[in-house]
Amino acid sequence: MDFSILKTLTSLPGISGRESAVRQYVQQQAAPYADDVRTDALGNLIVYKKGASNKNLLLAAHMDEVxxxxxxxxxxxxxxxxxxxxxxxxxxxxxxxxxxxxxxxxxxxxxxxxxxxxxxxxxxxxxxxxxxxxxxxxxxxxxxxxxxxxxxxxxRREYEEFGSGLITAKALDNRAGVFVLLELLKEVKNPFYNIYAVFTVQEEVGLRGAVTAAYGVEADLALAIDTTGAADIPGTAPQDYITAVGQGVGVTALDARTITHEGLFAALKQLCLEKQIRYQVRIAPRGGNDAGAIHLSKTGVPCCALSIPTRYIHSNTEVQSKDDLQQTLALALAVAQTELAL
Ligand SMILES: [Zn+2]
The missing domain is CATH 2.40.30.40 (Peptidase M42, domain 2)
Incomplete structure (x- = not known):
């Protein structure tokens, strides 16, 4: 993964409803790998890449920051x-x-x-x-x-790498997810699914972009790639960590907005075992993300949030592990390549 892209992404300004600088950069990065690119009325950027089947996979990452x-x-x-x-x-x-x-x-x-x-x-x-x-x-x-x-x-805060494979910056929530989704578009070869990579707006104020983005795609399956709190810090008991930095991609079972489709949750964990992808189960009764809007679209869409553990989330000293981003990309790529039996 080219982390200089993440450095650039975190430097761009884009609070909810004011994402144009981020959208412009993402569009430029994604265009060479896309069969089609469009923007909807709310500002979501939808990048389409044709797959081998007639099934559609929606992959969402929100562009806005607090x-x-x-x-x-x-x-x-x-x-x-x-x-x-x-x-x-x-x-x-x-x-x-x-x-x-x-x-x-x-x-x-x-x-x-x-x-x-x-x-x-x-x-x-x-x-x-x-x-x-x-x-x-x-x-x-x-x-x-x-x-x-x-x-x-x-x-204002510079992107820096520090410690044992960690990074700190502002807006890692959710430029890290945007980065993973861009890397997926670059790396995916002959996907089974038609991929709709949707870079959404206004997640931080109530999943607003994901509502119209999901409506515009006939998705058979969806993943929301986003960050989640990691409370693996002094003063917190292990049962309250939600996730821990460096322990792999968070596969969401439940959060405040979604209970992950039973078959999809099981299939993702199985895929992690088969592909030796490090994962942790995420259960966050107080958090939400674009999956909350996507899974309720139209007649319902099986959707899971792949969550990147983030310490000090929603501050300008957010901290993540580079390896957790690699594991998140590996799982999203594995889903895109082959049909998942739910
Ligand atoms: Zn987020």
Whole structure:
């Protein structure tokens, strides 16, 4: 796998509903390997690759990342914002951000109140997002000219590889899934299924893109390739890990939006055993992903979420294992190549 592609993907800005920079790059990367490429009205990118049978496999990966949107530019030049997608405000304090304006990107910082104007009781407390502000280093008049309500904001953090085969970046949720799906399009040879690789929009605000994307495809089978929380960190008991980094692809049995089709769940685990793909069963009563929308499309579609374990998910220090991405790709490729008996 060419991880420089993932590095580029994580550097691109694309909160929910503002995915065009990501879509443009993915389209460019996928086009040489596609028989057809189209975009639907919501912004989903649908890449088609013909297979050997008349059966259709939908593979979904969402392009959007969690982020912020400016809702007020103060006379003092400071920006107030709303969050887009599930962000814990504790992770926003003292971060650098990029404000995407019509005139180009601006650097900003999310400021904190210095110790000498806070009380002992304030310290160590979470600050709600409505009380946070972005400092773009401009006067009130300059800020009001250059920044408009509705401009979107992304976190700033470089992609880095570290430790034993790990990576950290912003937006690994879900550029990692997008990356795996792009690699699949490049590597798949003579697939059994007609492949519809769907790069969806607005997953982080309630699986919205997947609703129209799935409607537009007559899928016989589907996989959602996405990230999931890995709580294999100090202070968490092993039974609460959900997944663990470096232990392989998460094959979802159940999450808040989906109970995986019984036959598909069994077939995927069998495939992992046959192909020596490292996997872990994912059970996440509080998480959801595009599978939640896809499996309810039309008269129903057998669908499973392949989940990439991610520590510190929805922060700008997300952590994943390169090997987990390899295992996820291996399983998705194995599904695409041969007919699955459900
Ligand atoms: Zn996600």
């Amino acid at each position: 982020g912020l949107m400016v809702h007020y530019v103060g006379a003092d030049g400071f920006l107030r914002f709303v969050t887009v997608g599930g962000i814990d405000p504790r992770t926003l304090l003292a971060q650098r951000v990029t404000v995407h304006t019509a005139g180009g990107p601006l650097v900003g910082v999310i400021g904190t109140r210095p110790a000498h104007v806070t009380t002992e009781a304030d310290r160590g407390k979470a600050v709600p997002a409505k009380d946070l502000f972005i400092d773009v280093g401009l006067s009130g008049a300059e800020a009001q000219t250059r920044v408009q309500p509705g401009d979107f904001v992304t976190l």
